[in-house]
Amino acid sequence: MSEDQLARPAATNFLFVGVGGQGILTASDITAEVGLAAGLDAKKSEIHGFSQRGGVVESHVRWGNPVGSPMGEKGAIDYLVSFEILEAARFIEWLKPGGVVVSNTQKLIPMSVSSGGHEYPGDQEIEQSLRSRTDQIVLVEALEIAQRLGNSRLVNTVVLGALSTHLEIEPDAWLEVIVRRVPPRYAELNRKAFWEGRRTLA
Amino acid sequence: MKRLLSGNEAIALGAWEAGVRFASAYAGTPSTEILENLSTYRGMTAEWASNEKVALDTAIGASFAGVRALACMKHVGVNVAADSLMSVSYTGVNSGLVLVSADDPGAWSSQNEQDNRHYARFGKFPCLEPSDSQEAKDFTRYAFELSEEFNTVVMVRSTTRVSHSKSAVEVEMPEPRQVSPPEPPPPFERRPKSFVLIPAHARLLHPVVEERMRSLAEHAETSALNRIEWADRQIGVISGGAAYQYAREVFAGFSLLKLGMSYPLPKQKLRDFSSQVETVVVMEELDPFWEDQMRALGIEVIGKEFFPLTGEFTLERVRSAALQAGLPVEPAVEVPPAVPVGAPPRIPALCPGCPHRSVFYSARKQKLLVSGDIGCYTIGVLPPFEAMDTCIAMGASIGVGHGIHQAGNQERSASVIGDSTFFHTGLPALANSVYNRVPTTTIILDNHTTAMTGGQGNPASGVPAHPEREAKRIDIEAVVRAMGVLAVWKVDAMQVKEVDGAIKAAVAHQDGPAVVIVDGECVMNQGWQRGTVVKVDLEACNGCSLCFRVGCPAVLQSDERDVKTERPKAEIDPLLCTGCEVCLQVCPRSAIYRPEVSLV
Ligand SMILES: Cc1ncc(C[n+]2csc(CCOP(=O)(O)OP(=O)(O)O)c2C)c(N)n1
Numbered sequence: 164m165s166e167d168q169l170a171r172p173a174a175t176n177f178l179f180v181g182v183g184g185q186g187i188l189t190a191s192d193i194t195a196e197v198g199l200a201a202g203l204d205a206k207k208s209e210i211h212g213f214s215q216r217g218g219v220v221e222s223h224v225r226w227g228n229p230v231g232s233p234m235g236e237k238g239a240i241d242y243l244v245s246f247e248i249l250e251a252a253r254f255i256e257w258l259k260p261g262g263v264v265v266s267n268t269q270k271l272i273p274m275s276v277s278s279g280g281h282e283y284p285g286d287q288e289i290e291q292s293l294r295s296r297t298d299q300i301v302l303v304e305a306l307e308i309a310q311r312l313g314n315s316r317l318v319n320t321v322v323l324g325a326l327s328t329h330l331e332i333e334p335d336a337w338l339e340v341i342v343r344r345v346p347p348r349y350a351e352l353n354r355k356a357f358w359e360g361r362r363t364l365a
Numbered sequence: 366m367k368r369l370l371s372g373n374e375a376i377a378l379g380a381w382e383a384g385v386r387f388a389s390a391y392a393g394t395p396s397t398e399i400l401e402n403l404s405t406y407r408g409m410t411a412e413w414a415s416n417e418k419v420a421l422d423t424a425i426g427a428s429f430a431g432v433r434a435l436a437c438m439k440h441v442g443v444n445v446a447a448d449s450l451m452s453v454s455y456t457g458v459n460s461g462l463v464l465v466s467a468d469d470p471g472a473w474s475s476q477n478e479q480d481n482r483h484y485a486r487f488g489k490f491p492c493l494e495p496s497d498s499q500e501a502k503d504f505t506r507y508a509f510e511l512s513e514e515f516n517t518v519v520m521v522r523s524t525t526r527v528s529h530s531k532s533a534v535e536v537e538m539p540e541p542r543q544v545s546p547p548e549p550p551p552p553f554e555r556r557p558k559s560f561v562l563i564p565a566h567a568r569l570l571h572p573v574v575e576e577r578m579r580s581l582a583e584h585a586e587t588s589a590l591n592r593i594e595w596a597d598r599q600i601g602v603i604s605g606g607a608a609y610q611y612a613r614e615v616f617a618g619f620s621l622l623k624l625g626m627s628y629p630l631p632k633q634k635l636r637d638f639s640s641q642v643e644t645v646v647v648m649e650e651l652d653p654f655w656e657d658q659m660r661a662l663g664i665e666v667i668g669k670e671f672f673p674l675t676g677e678f679t680l681e682r683v684r685s686a687a688l689q690a691g692l693p694v695e696p697a698v699e700v701p702p703a704v705p706v707g708a709p710p711r712i713p714a715l716c717p718g719c720p721h722r723s724v725f726y727s728a729r730k731q732k733l734l735v736s737g738d739i740g741c742y743t744i745g746v747l748p749p750f751e752a753m754d755t756c757i758a759m760g761a762s763i764g765v766g767h768g769i770h771q772a773g774n775q776e777r778s779a780s781v782i783g784d785s786t787f788f789h790t791g792l793p794a795l796a797n798s799v800y801n802r803v804p805t806t807t808i809i810l811d812n813h814t815t816a817m818t819g820g821q822g823n824p825a826s827g828v829p830a831h832p833e834r835e836a837k838r839i840d841i842e843a844v845v846r847a848m849g850v851l852a853v854w855k856v857d858a859m860q861v862k863e864v865d866g867a868i869k870a871a872v873a874h875q876d877g878p879a880v881v882i883v884d885g886e887c888v889m890n891q892g893w894q895r896g897t898v899v900k901v902d903l904e905a906c907n908g909c910s911l912c913f914r915v916g917c918p919a920v921l922q923s924d925e926r927d928v929k930t931e932r933p934k935a936e937i938d939p940l941l942c943t944g945c946e947v948c949l950q951v952c953p954r955s956a957i958y959r960p961e962v963s964l965v
Contacts, residue, residue: 207532208531209530281707
């Protein structure tokens with residue numbers, strides 16, 4: 164068997180994580196569609212058993228040519244996109260060494276903490292865990308930005324804006340997909356949110 | 366045009382392209398979205414059935430009446446439909462009849478991991494198994510043709526990973542949402558020798574079924590659904606369904622036989638393929654369904670001694686199994702462990718404002734032995750309630766409670782069942798308790814919807830699948846009384862004392878079965894709002910912790926502690942609180958209160 168036959172099909176692997184109701188599945192949908200629109204093969208996969216009820220939501224997206232499995236491999240994820248900072252740390256094992264973490268700084272306290280027993284880890288502990296895998300950590304105050312723009316549901320567009328700066332696809336290609344998915348009267352707000360997200364890196 | 370569709374969207378589209386005219390389903394993850402999608406189409410009828418057997422039976426009727434028909438369900442739903450399924454195999458069909466079974470390897474949202482391909486062999490009908498959304502659409506469409514060509518019901522087996530993944534689908538049809546109403550069906554073809562399974566007919570039909578399986582097996586040899594991808598012949602992998610996608614990656618560069626038709630198997634093709642490769646690997650989720658049949662053909666394979674028999678496949682599980690088997694696949698990249706955080710779990714909880722809360726608060730308080738059922742309310746088994754002792758399958762709660770009683774158990778006990786589940790399989794069980802005069806207590810949690818799966822219509826809701834059609838709501842109290850239950854309480858789910866009192870009285874009732882209907886609209890249907898957000902008076906709160914026992918995500922421990930007891934006082938999350946006031950009602954010191962709303 165030759166060397167290049169052995170090579171794994173190159174894929175860009177995203178893992179979106181967070182808590183039910185945060186718009187994670189919309190964000191992963193958009194990312195998959197952007198890949199497809201860019202002429203790549205794209206797949207996305209999700210698990211949302213008890214998501215309505217405060218559970219963890221995880222959704223994989225892969226771009227490639229072609230993509231086989233709709234889920235990436237543990238330790239080989241290129242972009243870990245988290246909507247909640249603790250969830251970034253929970254899933255950090257999935258990231259490949261040196262991969263990119265894009266995380267909303269928001270904290271959603273689990274019931275196991277709020278009604279006793281468990282503790283929410285401190286900022287330092289979370290940072291240390293993320294840093295043990297990568298130095299490429301982008302923290303976005305997505306909730307604050309969204310609220311400043313007047314609608315907390317813009318969080319996922321802000322996060323996508325931040326993520327988009329790491330990928331070679333033109334911002335307009337992202338915006339086209341995003342705008343297509345929202346009612347026309349929210350188009351402008353989403354554009355703004357996306358650019359605010361991009362700016363967090365400037 | 367290429368569109369990104371989930372497996373379930375694609376199945377719906379495939380059925381639509383095949384001209385399906387009637388579809389029925391009982392909700393169940395991961396199958397629910399198939400009917401949800403079909404119900405947005407015009408020119409056909411899509412219905413929520415009261416259970417899976419009814420869904421299949423109505424589809425059988427539609428097929429007999431000359432229109433293409435579809436029944437969809439999750440894997441365990443096929444168990445409910447199995448009685449009809451095993452025999453419709455004998456009757457055959459008139460127009461195409463397709464059953465979609467969405468299996469759940471990994472039990473992401475199910476009570477077991479059963480592999481429904483066995484039904485195809487057991488019931489003697491073909492099974493098609495797509496690996497992505499394009500195939501989900503194409504195979505479903507083709508299933509109707511196969512059904513008519515071979516006069517048989519056809520099973521399309523999906524899995525969570527196929528149903529809930531999105532991938533590109535070539536969509537040739539125009540947007541399938543606007544078409545004129547369909548033509549009326551042809552007159553009913555009366556064929557009692559096929560459609561009436563008296564023993565005399567059944568005996569004659571059985572050989573026909575066996576002959577059909579022989580010709581289907583022949584057909585499988587040349588079917589384009591079973592395709593060989595030749596490459597390096599050192600290894601030949603036989604795979605299908607979601608597992609094929611992992612095989613493609615982990616065994617990149619080696620030869621593959623992809624089985625799109627899971628049953629019956631193309632024996633000659635398997636023999637030929639196997640003889641042309643050095644090592645044969647069978648990769649299937651989850652049971653050794655193909656492996657066992659291949660071994661029976663005398664083919665040596667590597668299979669379940671390495672590849673997982675339990676739990677969903679993933680790239681890393683497949684890769685490490687292959688390496689363990691000594692196969693020359695590329696090893697995983699070595700990644701040193703990351704520094705872990707002690708991440709607190711996110712345990713599922715009843716939603717803020719959920720009407721089921723009061724029942725489990727009471728059940729815990731009264732230390733009831735609870736035979737439970739399946740729905741949102743199964744969360745009653747988890748902390749802080751821990752008030753459920755059995756849960757097996759839908760509708761089982763009432764029968765199990767009955768059995769506990771008949772075993773001579775004297776403990777205070779009750780069965781707990783949701784409205785959708787009550788109409789699904791609770792009715793016959795309650796009839797059984799009435800008939801046998803056993804003093805069971807059944808608590809029916811009527812939230813007027815099938816909440817667990819996202820809020821589908823059911824007979825207790827009166828909400829149709831098609832937004833433009835009509836549906837009737839059935840009054841549970843009238844049904845229960847008509848069945849002969851004499852002791853019936855109907856209480857407002859949001860009134861904790863009333864609920865508690867009714868349960869106590871019902872459990873004490875010894876003259877025949879008692880029923881408590883706990884009535885409260887699901888909070889999802891109320892826009893997550895029930896009233897005014899409540900507050901805690903920290904002066905009055907002494908950290909007694911009773912309000913924590915209602916298990917509400919909006920009731921938090923504050924940083925403030927009671928000086929005497931040193932226990933944390935309560936705090937309400939104003940973003941989560943729906944104002945249902947269940948916590949307010951259990952607070953013995955009136956520390957939780959409804960603030961005066963000033964109307965400016
Ligand atoms: C045979 C079978 N069919 C379907 C399901 C999926 N399922 C689990 S619970 C549920 C609905 C429960 O509805 P209901 O009894 O009204 O309770 P709720 O969730 O509304 O509280 C469904 C459809 C299943 N587990 N088993």
